[in-house]
Amino acid sequence: MLSYFEDLPEKEDLLQDSDCCGNGCTNCILDNKPRPSKRVLLAGKRNVILSYTKFRLLRRQTLESGSDGQVLLLHFAHAAEEDGEGAEDTVLDIPPGHHVMMRVGSLLRPYSPYWSDFVAKEFRILVKLQPEGPMSRHLQAVQPNDLLEFRGPIGQYVHEPQPAKCIYIIAQGVAIAPTLPLVRQVLDNEDDMSRLWHLVCARDLQHVYFREEMLEFAQFWNYRSCLYLPHQQCDSPACQEAGHCAQECPQLRSNLRYKETAKVSRLDASELGNHLNPAIPGQRVLIVAGDSRFQKIMAQFAMQSLDVDPANIYML
Incomplete structure (x- = not known):
């Protein structure tokens, strides 16, 4: 494997300070250099996204639009005709828990795909546009057939199925999207x-x-989920007088589906x-x-309430 790495094209080995988006990502591209995975090595092909590569926007869907911004579903496919890559020589490998870096001019932003196709070289991301955000302004204007550049995959998380583990996945808002591949x-x-x-806030x-x-x-x-909805209000x-629904609000109960569990509260340490079920064996992950504040708070809660080893805490 070392010989394979040594044979990589020089442009993929060189990282510059400008490759960092400056957002303080837990998994910075400068610390987590994209490398071929075992899956790619077995396929005998090149991961097309190891260096900045053009992807064409196939579909743009608005899932929500409100005063605090829009939520967009964006579906991209590798633009082989633009990059001059042979379709038969490349694949797209973005492991669960990894993100890709989008580059628009000097702007860099990390996004975590929630779906990708290894052979077709396509992926999807869920993006919440931030009012007045430089990248958000650009994404607000992109339309199908537009080309954008991505590089990756970036991340540290690797799941080993053996031995069995107790895995707690906590997601905030649109960040539920990249947790789906982890569950799958x-x-x-x-x-x-x-x-x-699977705990969703x-x-x-x-x-x-x-x-x-x-x-x-x-x-x-082996899957359990719970929704935490502190501002749920019917x-x-x-409920209007209280400013939020009661835990046993009939209207909330009627809106829940089979096997859905929801609590009208925030997720705290308690x-x-x-x-936590001490009777269930397995290393806790x-x-x-x-966002960074949410990550920090939840990590503290987990160390306090779940006795999770800091070495087994991963941030997306």
Whole structure:
């Protein structure tokens, strides 16, 4: 494998300070240099995204639009005709828990795909546009057939199915998207006995994305989820007066689907501890997807309530 790395084109080995987006990412591209994965090595092909590569926007869908910005689903495909890459010689490998860097001129921003196709070289991201954000202004204007540049994959998380683990995945808002591949890689492996706790923090039920996918996950014996909705509010007089729904609000209950569990509260250390079952064996692993403040708070809660070793805490 070392000889393979040594044979990589020089342009893929060189990283410059300008390759860092400056956002303080936990998995900075300067610290986590993109490398070929075992999957790519076995395929005998090149991961097309190891250096900045052009991808064409195939589909743009607005999932939500409000005063705090838009949420967009963006679907990209490798633009082989633009990069001069032979389609038969390359693949796209973005492992679960890894992100890619988007480059527009001097602007760099990390995004974590929630779906990718190894052979077709396509991926999808969920993006919340921030008012007045430089990259958000650019993405607000992009349309299908536009070309954008990406590089990756960047990240440290690697899941080993053996031995079985207790994996706690905490997601904030749109950051639920990149946690989906993390769940799938466990559930799709019949030999993986790891347990999953998928804890999703959102403003209210309307702001919970990928509910259908979570309902599909709930069919598996080793998956549990819970929604935390501190600002859930229906139009009943009692809930309007309180400023939020009661835990047993009938309207909230009626809006929940089979096997959906929701709490009208924030996820804190005490609540996180309620998901701990000492009788279930396995190393405890925490994965947090969200902004840096959210990541830091949840890591502290987990060390306090779940006794998670800091070495087993991963930030997306």
